[in-house]
Amino acid sequence: MRKCLVSIFLVVFIVGGLASILLQSRRGHTLPSMLLQAVAMWGVISLIGMITNPPMTKKQTILLHSITLPLVLLIGLLMWFVLYA
Amino acid sequence: MLDEQYNLVLQEHQVADLNEEQQGILEQGVQYLEDFYQALEENKTTDELFDILSQGLYDFSAYISSLYDYGTPSTRGQIRIILSIDFQKAFMNFIAGSVGALLGATGMFTTLVSMLVAATLPVAWIPVVGQAITIAVVALATFLAAYFWDKYVTSNMRFENMYWNVAKGLFVPNFDLWI
Numbered sequence A: 001m002r003k004c005l006v007s008i009f010l011v012v013f014i015v016g017g018l019a020s021i022l023l024q025s026r027r028g029h030t031l032p033s034m035l036l037q038a039v040a041m042w043g044v045i046s047l048i049g050m051i052t053n054p055p056m057t058k059k060q061t062i063l064l065h066s067i068t069l070p071l072v073l074l075i076g077l078l079m080w081f082v083l084y085a
Numbered sequence B: 001m002l003d004e005q006y007n008l009v010l011q012e013h014q015v016a017d018l019n020e021e022q023q024g025i026l027e028q029g030v031q032y033l034e035d036f037y038q039a040l041e042e043n044k045t046t047d048e049l050f051d052i053l054s055q056g057l058y059d060f061s062a063y064i065s066s067l068y069d070y071g072t073p074s075t076r077g078q079i080r081i082i083l084s085i086d087f088q089k090a091f092m093n094f095i096a097g098s099v100g101a102l103l104g105a106t107g108m109f110t111t112l113v114s115m116l117v118a119a120t121l122p123v124a125w126i127p128v129v130g131q132a133i134t135i136a137v138v139a140l141a142t143f144l145a146a147y148f149w150d151k152y153v154t155s156n157m158r159f160e161n162m163y164w165n166v167a168k169g170l171f172v173p174n175f176d177l178w179i
Helices: A002-027 A031-052 A058-084 B002-012 B020-041 B046-070 B085-104 B107-118 B123-152 B159-169
Strands: none
Touching (some): A002 A031, A002 B085, A031 A058, A031 B085, B085 B123, B107 B123
């Protein structure tokens, strides 16, 4: 499960990040690019958190990421409104 | 005057060999120049002038520089400006945000947050809450890092970078075709 999560987070970071960069380079700072950046950041932060912290149970892992993904998206949304809208 | 300049560019670089898309880029570049001169005549503010320039003049200039440096598109049809200066800016902003994330999301910080919440929560949920708070804080820091990097660093990128653009365009796959 740990290897699977590492793969998922890496893919989310790379694909989300590249998509965010391409969007931003084409259209400037838009809400979709900010949300994609948020998803990419969620991937890399979760990855680092998973590596640097003691292992969690499956239940804890699911709970953690079901909280943090919406939370990070919300932060991305707020940042877009505050910084660019 | 602009028409003369445009025709000169066509002659000097044998742009008659350009395909429709490349021709469009050149015409778009000339349009940007005309908009810019128009804005100058209307006494627009510096910010407004810069906005007009940044809309596309960078790409146009980089494209022209590639013609200077690498010959005509007909003989080097695969050579294109791949990474525009806007792409570089976006990439650098993203990297700035990522570096912010790397600096912020250390195990030490997570541990600190976990300790802070330890007093009020059941032991089993400390790692979850600690990491959730850490991720939220680091995400916030990430966006701010990218924003300030964009505001104070990449906004100062200018035309001198266009040669770097061209050089990279030789080795990097054509992202333009992906979107």
